[in-house]
Amino acid sequence: MGNVPRVPISIEPPADAEAPQRHPKAPAPGEPTAAHYEGCRGCGDVPGSLRIRSWVGDDGVSVHSRFDVLAEHQGAPGLLHGGMLMTAFDDALGTAYTQIARSAVTARLETDFRRPVPVGTTLWLRSRVDAIVDRKIFTSGVAFLGELDGEVAGTARALFLKVGVEHFLRHGRPEDLEALGASREVIEAARAAR
């Protein structure tokens, strides 16, 4: 396999992992969550976005999300593209962790596709953080056809790793970071520190 890295195999949280605690500044149960970023492909209000909307669950930790499946999300004729369902899970699980932690990025995402999803369906997703171990945030979610707790269309698990703002400053496109208020000097300093 030459230089191809070994593929990590497990995102199972250890049995003694820390239980998730809601961040004190997170929105309250029933409130909508904020978009990750206005340019986000999952939840931002920009062309090409899935325009996923999420709300905090009654327990203050889990999140439920709505994704209206449109013709532009097709893979097979009239059916949702699998990668779009993964995008929806990435976004919803990535919103669930914002109830607990600040910034983190997806390290691994596993999805099981249980039922085809016709165009015109409203998908509802339930997502939660199962455990946190140091920088690792273990999450899981379920996507339902038509209504919360309807027929299961898919399930997913993801591992997010906490990162600092320097992750985005080092790797992001400078003009997008500058549009968020980062100065060229701060961006260059973060890149020089690599």
Ligand SMILES: CCCCCCCCCCCCCC(=O)SCCNC(=O)CCNC(=O)[C@H](O)C(C)(C)COP(=O)(O)OP(=O)(O)OC[C@H]1O[C@@H](n2cnc3c(N)ncnc32)[C@H](O)[C@@H]1OP(=O)(O)O
């Ligand atoms: C300006 C601010 C804007 C803020 C906006 C917020 C936006 C939020 C956006 C959210 C939007 C939605 C979401 C998005 O779209 S997020 C976008 C998609 N994700 C990415 O681009 C991430 C790309 N990957 C990386 O940057 C690095 O690989 C990361 C940071 C993830 C880890 O590299 P780092 O050098 O830091 O860590 P490490 O390699 O020492 O590993 C540490 C530990 O983790 C374990 N491990 C690692 N990988 C895996 C794996 N795949 N499976 C299982 N385990 C894995 C590893 O074994 C080790 O474990 P241990 O040996 O310690 O036990």
